[in-house]
Amino acid sequence: MSTASHALRDNLTMLRRNLLHARRYPSLTLNLLLTPVILLLLFVYVFGNVMSAGLTGGHADRSEYVAYLVPGILFLTAAMTSLGTAVAVATDMTEGIMARFRTMAISRASVLIGHVVGSVIQTMTALVLVLGIGVAIGFRPNASPVEWLAAAGLMALVSLALTWLAVGIGLISPNAEGASNIGTPLVMLPFLSSAFVPVAAMPGWFRWFAEYQPFSPFIETLRGLLLGSGIGTKNALLALGWGLGLTVLGYLWSRARFSREPRQ
């Protein structure tokens, strides 16, 4: 009983430590937020008319493209902030204090759990921020309270999955630069999804990948929940499957890497 309550307290202590880092040094998170926000503005105000004309077949209206784009930008944001997590974990592992944690009678998992919970909180905050910007430039979701709840749940699940993957990436990286490099493919995935253009508009040989990679089902499901467009059982199941699967995979991977002996 007391071990469980000690473990809980360790988790909270580590969470506080990570949130303290984020509060003390917000520039890393803010820099990562910049990319999705700039892309959002760029695609809406600069490319918006052309993109919407492509979507609707001739009729140019950038406000329609806002509705299409925002869900994709939200998951791009989640991917970007998870890159920040990978960098933070890699940096943390090179810090001398990690050796101290390993020689203390604390719950070992708390080191990682502190990172994960802290990152999910940061990602969700970032998502609310980006969603706010989306609404400010004309994004008008018509979701019911239940749909909003489901959308929040989906975003939390995806954040959790991406964060555990990012923790694993951080653990295998020798340093911050390494984590940033290894994490880049993860950030590229949203660009190869239905975030900016529908999968149907992509070349045939590529369509299969774009359709089944995690981000397209995530984005399509969120679009459906927020805008009332059809989700389809396939996308809903794929989104749930990828979300849960990647969470478990990332968790097992991170745990295995962390329990290895520190590098000499």
Added chain:
Amino acid sequence: MTTNEHEPEHELAIAATGLRKAYGDRTVLDGIDIRVPAGTVFSLLGPNGAGKTTAVNILSTLIAADGGEARIAGHDLTAEAQAVRAAIGVTGQFSAVDSLITGEENMLLMADLHHLPRQRGRQVTAELLERFDLTEAARKPASTYSGGMKRRLDIAMTLVGSPRIIFLDEPTTGLDPRSRHTMWQIIRELVSGGTTVFLTTQYLDEADQLADRIAVLNGGRLVAEGSPEELKRLVPGGHVRLRFSDPAVYERAATALRETTRDDEALALQIPSGGSQRELRAILDWLDAAGVEAEEMSVHTPDLDDVFFALTGNPVASTDKETVR
């Protein structure tokens, strides 16, 4: 677990037998035995690359040994690792502070991880910061601390949980002489409070100043163990070093003087000597008789190199090995 121990277990803070560790085909520890009675200072003395840090890492549960067994504070190192961790405090060679947060936040972090009640945690933090002269810098990020301050914060963090056994891995390496003496003072205070200290160092004088017992580690083996006095008795005295500028003169001197150690690269000769007036005069007479003139002559008191020379016959043991890290 073994019952055939001759000494009562509870009096030994650290009891290790046959510890070994290898990385690939490089053996770092080749079966070392360590026994440290509770309340004493034990110093593991050795050059870089001798295996000191590996020994600390194993005994502090950071890494696992390939062979051998150890009990720390009566708990088995592998089977009861958490109990061992609860009894020890470790200050490693590289500063184990969170440099992104302040000194005070580092201390409170430790208090939380030791599950101290909030109020008690604040109290311990304030006391230790005061004791280690860090109160003024308490609200500044640890990244802005000097080397000596970081080391003090490091030890203060180690003390938050009032550990019975403290491992200090080269606590004074890289510190200026003043910080070094402050650190010695801190270690003496710890011991007077009943704490067992396991200390590694490259400096004989440091071990001499602080330790009740010294073990000399070389190439993964303990080559000597004893009290500082016993070890120093192994080293008859220091040496006189003669440096030459002309290789021909150096060669002449090397053949004329027997019992010297040559350093061909530096064109220097080492002659065992206690440094007394009579011994120095004898060397000068020799040089005159041989008709050679040294560029520089210096007297060296016994240091780690001499201990190593006396114990292993190798001057400056294995410093070349260290570059592989």
